[in-house]
Amino acid sequence: MAxxxxxIVLVVIWAIAAALVHSRMLPGPLAxxxxxxxxxASGELPYQMGCTLARVVVAFSISLVLGALxxxxxxxxxxxxxxxxxxxxxxxxxxxxxxxIFAYIWIGLTETAAILAVALNKLPNVVVVxxxxxxxxxxxxxxxxxxxxLTGSVRMxxxxxxxxxxxxxxASRSGLSIAWKIVLVAELIGRPNGVGFVLGSAFSLFDxxxxxxxxxxxxxxxxxxxxxxxxxxxxxxxxWRRRT
Amino acid sequence: MKTFWCSxxxxxxxxxxxxxxxxxxxxxxxxxxxxxVEVIRGxxxxxxxxxxxxxxxxxGCGKTTLLRIAAGLDSDFVGTRRVPPSHxxxxxxxxxxxxxxxxxxxxxxxxxxxxxxxxxxxxLVETLGLAAHMAHYPGELSLGLxxxxxIARAFAVRPTLLLLDEPFVSLDETTAARLxxxxxxxxxxxxxxxxxxxxxxxEAIELxxxxxxxxxxxxxxxxxxxxxxxxxxxxxxDIASIQHEVRDALARLDGATASxxxxx
Numbered sequence: 001m002a003x004x005x006x007x008i009v010l011v012v013i014w015a016i017a018a019a020l021v022h023s024r025m026l027p028g029p030l031a032x033x034x035x036x037x038x039x040x041a042s043g044e045l046p047y048q049m050g051c052t053l054a055r056v057v058v059a060f061s062i063s064l065v066l067g068a069l070x071x072x073x074x075x076x077x078x079x080x081x082x083x084x085x086x087x088x089x090x091x092x093x094x095x096x097x098x099x100x101i102f103a104y105i106w107i108g109l110t111e112t113a114a115i116l117a118v119a120l121n122k123l124p125n126v127v128v129v130x131x132x133x134x135x136x137x138x139x140x141x142x143x144x145x146x147x148x149x150l151t152g153s154v155r156m157x158x159x160x161x162x163x164x165x166x167x168x169x170x171a172s173r174s175g176l177s178i179a180w181k182i183v184l185v186a187e188l189i190g191r192p193n194g195v196g197f198v199l200g201s202a203f204s205l206f207d208x209x210x211x212x213x214x215x216x217x218x219x220x221x222x223x224x225x226x227x228x229x230x231x232x233x234x235x236x237x238x239x240w241r242r243r244t
Numbered sequence: 245m246k247t248f249w250c251s252x253x254x255x256x257x258x259x260x261x262x263x264x265x266x267x268x269x270x271x272x273x274x275x276x277x278x279x280x281v282e283v284i285r286g287x288x289x290x291x292x293x294x295x296x297x298x299x300x301x302x303x304g305c306g307k308t309t310l311l312r313i314a315a316g317l318d319s320d321f322v323g324t325r326r327v328p329p330s331h332x333x334x335x336x337x338x339x340x341x342x343x344x345x346x347x348x349x350x351x352x353x354x355x356x357x358x359x360x361x362x363x364x365x366x367x368l369v370e371t372l373g374l375a376a377h378m379a380h381y382p383g384e385l386s387l388g389l390x391x392x393x394x395i396a397r398a399f400a401v402r403p404t405l406l407l408l409d410e411p412f413v414s415l416d417e418t419t420a421a422r423l424x425x426x427x428x429x430x431x432x433x434x435x436x437x438x439x440x441x442x443x444x445x446x447e448a449i450e451l452x453x454x455x456x457x458x459x460x461x462x463x464x465x466x467x468x469x470x471x472x473x474x475x476x477x478x479x480x481x482d483i484a485s486i487q488h489e490v491r492d493a494l495a496r497l498d499g500a501t502a503s504x505x506x507x508x
Contacts, residue, residue: 144341147315147333148355148401158354162345240345240381 027209035213045217051194052183053221055111059118060179064172066119067126072164074127075134091124096182100189109190118182125178126171133167165237173230180222262293264405264437265326266314270462271306273320283309284321285462291454293328294435296428298448301458307441308338310463311407314439327405328437334403336411340390342382342397349378352397365400371426372396373419388415395423399430406431408440412447424450428477445490449483457494467494 011029018028027035039045074081074088096117103117137160145155187196195214202210271284283306291297299307312318313325315335342351353361369375372392382390395411411427412420428451431438442448448455449471457467469490478486 140337140339140341141343143312143317144335144337147317147335148397149333150355154354158343158346158350162343240383 024206025208027212031209032212032216035209036217039210039213045214048193048195048198048214049217049221051191052180052187052196052218055115055118055183055187055194056176056180059115059183060122060172060175062115062119063122063126063179064168064175067123067171068130068164068168070123071127071130071132072134075131076137081131088124088127091120092128094121096121096185100182100186104190111191114183114186114191117186118179121182122175122179126175129167129171129174130164133164137163162237165234169230169234169237173226176222176225176230180218262328262437263326264291264293264314264328264439265289266310266323267325268310268313268321268323270323271309271313271318271321273309282462285464287458287464289456289465291437291439293437295453296431296438296451297440297454297456298452299439299441299456299458300443300445300448301463302460305458305460306463307458308409310458311335311409311439311441315407331405331437332401332403333405333407334398334401334436335407336391336394336398336409338409340382340387340394342390342393344382347379347381348374348385348393351382351393352400355397355401357401365396368396368399371422388419391415392419392423402434403436404434406436406438406440408438410441410443412442425477427451445487446483449486449490450478455490466497469493 015029018026018031036045070084074084099120100114100117103113103120107113107116141159141163145159150159183194184196184199187194188200191197195218198214199211202208202214266287266289268284268287270282270286272280272282275281287310289297289310299310301307309318313321314327315333316325316327319325342348343354346354352365369378372395374389374392374396377385377389377393382393385393391411391414398406398408412423415423424447427438430436440448440451442451453471455467455469455471456465458464459466467490471486
């Protein structure tokens with residue numbers, strides 16, 4: 001309830017401000033909504049949104065899988081951590097823009113380059129979170145598994161992965177929001193479609209209504225994914241926790 | 245002093261030796277502040293196949309460490325460990341060590357050989373009073389119940405070597421008494437070699453064929469006593485007289501190094 005109320009207040013403030021300013025620089029909520037409707041009807045908005053979402057999903061999956069593996073290895077084995085940590089620090093502090101530019105220059109203005117750049121940007125965050133998860137694995141449960149001679153795959157499925165699920169969820173949650181922001185930059189610079197591309201051309205035309213309509217739709221889509229996909233999955237994985 | 249802290253651990257099969265045999269010349273670990281602490285020195289322990297040994301000693305003397313070495317979980321010691329070449333280990337740790345994200349039933353099933361399920365374990369589950377809790381998660385159980393699940397898990401693998409670390413703590417006396425009976429019956433019937441850490445001398449006498457008393461750190465066996473197996477289950481009077489005898493023997497030992505059993 002509180003959330004809904006706070007969103008309504010935000011929209012009302014926006015509407016009043018737009019009415020007062022009465023300028024192209026600040027379109028009101030109604031103008032933005034009607035823009036969303038026409039863009040959706042023409043098929044333009046769903047198409048651009050689809051391009052961006054596809055890139056987000058692919059880049060995000062790549063970084064999640066690679067990051068989980070690398071993070072697990074680094075958290076589990078100190079040797080690996082010692083060697084890989086400097087690389088991680090470099091990657092962590094590499095500006096997203098630099099990765100994108102290099103990817104485009106080296107690979108060309110291609111889909112592969114865009115996705116690779118985004119995945120590479122996201123990777124270190126996943127690694128850091130998963131490394132923390134692997135470090136916090138319970139040695140007592142590990143010992144129990146060894147004592148009872150559980151096989152590697154059983155151990156992985158029943159002992160290790162359940163302990164990593166909260167970290168995985170945290171990594172994907174923060175990852176999703178970071179990934180789509182970076183995807184927009186990659187699209188702005190070197191792709192002929194996607195939300196980032198649309199925002200770029202709207203910028204050159206000073207079309208703020210379009211910018212706002214695409215941005216808001218994107219936020220709505222991301223919130224839907226979070227609520228309908230990420231949260232239910234997390235709840236399912238955590239159902240053993242005692243209700244308090 | 246030069247020592248090799250690597251695995252002298254060998255599961256050597258030895259003629260006529262289906263016994264559990266531990267010879268720990270030295271076991272040291274690093275304390276939190278980085279200083280080496282020697283927990284065990286010059287300890288030998290031999291348990292014939294199918295017999296029940298009770299391990300007693302002052303708190304923190306290294307009983308749990310010894311049990312971990314016996315289980316093969318710790319190979320960082322100087323000495324040897326001999327176990328029967330093909331053995332199935334069942335173990336009850338001091339804490340239940342259940343998987344919180346798996347139900348009681350899944351926790352037990354997990355350690356079973358493939359194809360077997362907890363439903364085959366009806367009588368065991370019944371004895372331990374777990375039938376109503378099979379679908380619960382460990383977080384929903386009391387500590388006493390969780391410990392019973394851990395005991396069920398150790399029994400369920402049909403072990404040939406059973407290691408128990410104070411298995412009956414935090415159980416009510418009725419349940420504990422019933423479990424002790426059950427444990428005695430099971431270990432005799434199945435000829436399970438069992439080593440059990442306990443604080444209760446009476447409990448130890450009730451269960452065991454061998455009593456081992458450890459000294460303070462660094463631990464060694466300061467007194468061992470073999471009990472006759474014929475009069476089982478032992479009567480209250482028998483237990484009391486053996487208890488007396490053991491206490492006397494312990495008192496005769498040098499007071500500074502001898503351990504006195506705690507409790508009771």
